[in-house]
Amino acid sequence: MEHKLLIYNTLTRTKQIFKPLKEPYVGMYVCGPTVYGDGHLGHARPAITFDILFRFLTHLGYKVRYVRNITDVGHLEHDADEGEDKIAKKARLEQKEPMEVVQYYLNRYHSAMEKLGVLPPSIEPHASGHIIEQIDFVKKILDAGYAYESEGSIYFDVKKYNKDHRYGKLSGRNIEDLLETTRELDGQSEKHCALDFALWKKAQPEHIMRWPSPWSDGFPGWHMECSAMGTKYLGEEFDIHGGGMDLIFPHHECEIAQSTAALGKETVHYWMHNNMITINGQKMGKSLGNFITLDEFFTGNHKLLTQAYAPMTIRFFILQAHYRSTVDFSNEALVAAEKGFARLCESYARLQKLTPSKETSMEMKNYRQLCEDAMLDDLNTPIVISHLYDATRIINTVADGKATISEADLKELKEVFDLYLIEILGMRVEENSGAANDAYKGAVDLLLEIRKQAKTNKDWATSDKIRDELARLGFKVKDTKDGFEWSL
RNA sequence: GGUUCCUUGGAUGAGUGGCUUAGUCAGCGGUCUGCAAAACCGUGUACAGCAGUUCGAAUCUGCUAGGAACCUCCA
Numbered sequence: 146m147e148h149k150l151l152i153y154n155t156l157t158r159t160k161q162i163f164k165p166l167k168e169p170y171v172g173m174y175v176c177g178p179t180v181y182g183d184g185h186l187g188h189a190r191p192a193i194t195f196d197i198l199f200r201f202l203t204h205l206g207y208k209v210r211y212v213r214n215i216t217d218v219g220h221l222e223h224d225a226d227e228g229e230d231k232i233a234k235k236a237r238l239e240q241k242e243p244m245e246v247v248q249y250y251l252n253r254y255h256s257a258m259e260k261l262g263v264l265p266p267s268i269e270p271h272a273s274g275h276i277i278e279q280i281d282f283v284k285k286i287l288d289a290g291y292a293y294e295s296e297g298s299i300y301f302d303v304k305k306y307n308k309d310h311r312y313g314k315l316s317g318r319n320i321e322d323l324l325e326t327t328r329e330l331d332g333q334s335e336k337h338c339a340l341d342f343a344l345w346k347k348a349q350p351e352h353i354m355r356w357p358s359p360w361s362d363g364f365p366g367w368h369m370e371c372s373a374m375g376t377k378y379l380g381e382e383f384d385i386h387g388g389g390m391d392l393i394f395p396h397h398e399c400e401i402a403q404s405t406a407a408l409g410k411e412t413v414h415y416w417m418h419n420n421m422i423t424i425n426g427q428k429m430g431k432s433l434g435n436f437i438t439l440d441e442f443f444t445g446n447h448k449l450l451t452q453a454y455a456p457m458t459i460r461f462f463i464l465q466a467h468y469r470s471t472v473d474f475s476n477e478a479l480v481a482a483e484k485g486f487a488r489l490c491e492s493y494a495r496l497q498k499l500t501p502s503k504e505t506s507m508e509m510k511n512y513r514q515l516c517e518d519a520m521l522d523d524l525n526t527p528i529v530i531s532h533l534y535d536a537t538r539i540i541n542t543v544a545d546g547k548a549t550i551s552e553a554d555l556k557e558l559k560e561v562f563d564l565y566l567i568e569i570l571g572m573r574v575e576e577n578s579g580a581a582n583d584a585y586k587g588a589v590d591l592l593l594e595i596r597k598q599a600k601t602n603k604d605w606a607t608s609d610k611i612r613d614e615l616a617r618l619g620f621k622v623k624d625t626k627d628g629f630e631w632s633l
Numbered sequence: 634g635g636u637u638c639c640u641u642g643g644a645u646g647a648g649u650g651g652c653u654u655a656g657u658c659a660g661c662g663g664u665c666u667g668c669a670a671a672a673c674c675g676u677g678u679a680c681a682g683c684a685g686u687u688c689g690a691a692u693c694u695g696c697u698a699g700g701a702a703c704c705u706c707c708a
Binding site: 158175176177178179184185186187188189190191192194231313316317318319322323325326367388389390391392393394395396418419420421422423426427428429430431432433462465466467470471472473475477478480481482483484485486488489491495519525527528530531532533534535538541542544545547548600603605608609612616621622623624625626630 | 634635636637638639644645646647648655656657658659665666667668669670671672673700701702703704705706707708
């Protein structure tokens with residue numbers, strides 16, 4: 146590949162040139178949701194961030210295998226070792242089969258992602274479907290001597306591991322500090338050290354989700370699934386592992402330790418983490434209870450929302466910030482994103498109708514190059530968007546009849562918009578089509594044709610009546626140089 | 634307390650050691666228009682504070698203040 150794609154690697158805390166293990170193949174693993182509740186705005190961030198990466202890598206010519214897991218087992222409340230399984234708890238509360246809960250929220254997650262324009266990953270493995278692989282992985286760690294059995298459960302021996310490798314390299318911690326700050330938790334007598342984490346947990350008698358293993362009937366520890374499934378589908382070494390920043394510790398740290406212990410080598414080459422979405426300067430999250438679900442955004446049905454927001458508004462809002470910055474949610478910011486995106490859409494529509502002239506009378510920058518440069522610099526989507534706005538000015542000026550554009554430049558602009566706005570940023574701008582839609586569009590057009598006629602006759606009463614009545618119904622009518630435009 | 638990071642104009646949000654310090658939204662002025670809307674043009678004392686490095690820093694270093702994330706489940 147010719148390009149130089151820079152990716153910020155959490156492991157080195159620097160931007161690095163991206164070099165896949167085996168060109169043109171790229172393996173990419175991203176931590177997906179735990180399906181025990183509706184997805185909220187925070188869940189949209191990694192989904193969209195890595196969707197952009199997936200799209201851009203594909204555009205660059207890579208053959209990407211994108212794995213995004215579904216956590217449907219082994220994820221415990223409160224404390225990683227003693228809490229109740231999240232899925233099981235929800236199932237108990239709702240009197241459902243655990244897998245019924247999983248399916249319900251997974252369906253809703255998929256639906257929300259589809260609305261947000263997030264492409265489905267290549268593989269979407271479930272933790273519950275890979276118990277055997279996880280047990281095998283635990284065995285490897287036991288064989289390597291970095292884990293021990295205690296009361297039917299298997300724990301990772303962090304101290305031993307830290308002698309041979311460095312535990313904490315991703316999050317910049319060392320175990321001495323960790324030991325000092327680790328809280329005393331109940332029921333840790335099984336563990337040799339407070340830092341040790343469960344690889345396999347023996348199930349209590351009342352625990353519904355359980356599988357047989359050489360050690361006990363139980364279930365895998367939380368971090369296990371990513372190590373097992375990531376290496377199963379992408380190999381013992383692969384290129385990119387992504388997720389939210391809040392997963393750096395302990396989740397990704399433990400993953401590194403597990404994989405290194407079991408395989409004797411580093412599995413992941415580039416660790417990428419998206420920043421958080423905040424609300425009033427604070428992280429939006431489940432534990433803080435300050436989250437707004439995606440459906441609530443789509444319907445406007447939440448007390449903090451002054452209106453409903455289209456999925457594309459949410460996507461645009463997220464893309465207007467760099468993925469490693471926090472984004473603060475507010476109605477004002479979302480409304481601004483909504484208006485800004487609407488303007489971009491209108492220009493895109495105008496672009497399709499522009500008539501070319503002999504030459505271009507405005508300065509045309511090399512937008513294709515500018516956009517690509519921005520994307521190559523650690524996926525700088527806000528810059529890409531700013532270049533598109535720059536091009537928008539040309540489109541609108543030409544549409545106003547105040548400038549001209551050559552056929553070649555027009556073609557280039559169309560291609561750049563299709564490539565960056567639609568294909569890479571993944572924004573949907575097309576209007577709904579269909580027979581019913583076409584019929585009603587024709588009707589509105591007809592009304593406005595009549596209005597145009599009235600205007601020619603200086604019949605302002607009729608022309609204003611049509612415009613005002615349409616406005617009352619929610620249509621926005623805009624007069625142009627030689628006709629009209631309208632939108633809802 | 635430890636680790637990591639942040640602080641940019643009315644709101645949001647990029648960015649680089651010096652070239653015009655993006656863009657969006659809002660505001661103001663103008664052009665256009667029968668009027669309006671849209672569009673276009675113009676406009677904004679912005680880079681937390683202090684000190685240092687430098688010919689030059691908002692961008693590098695140090696200190697101070699404020700804030701955040703992680704250290705427990707979290708995207």
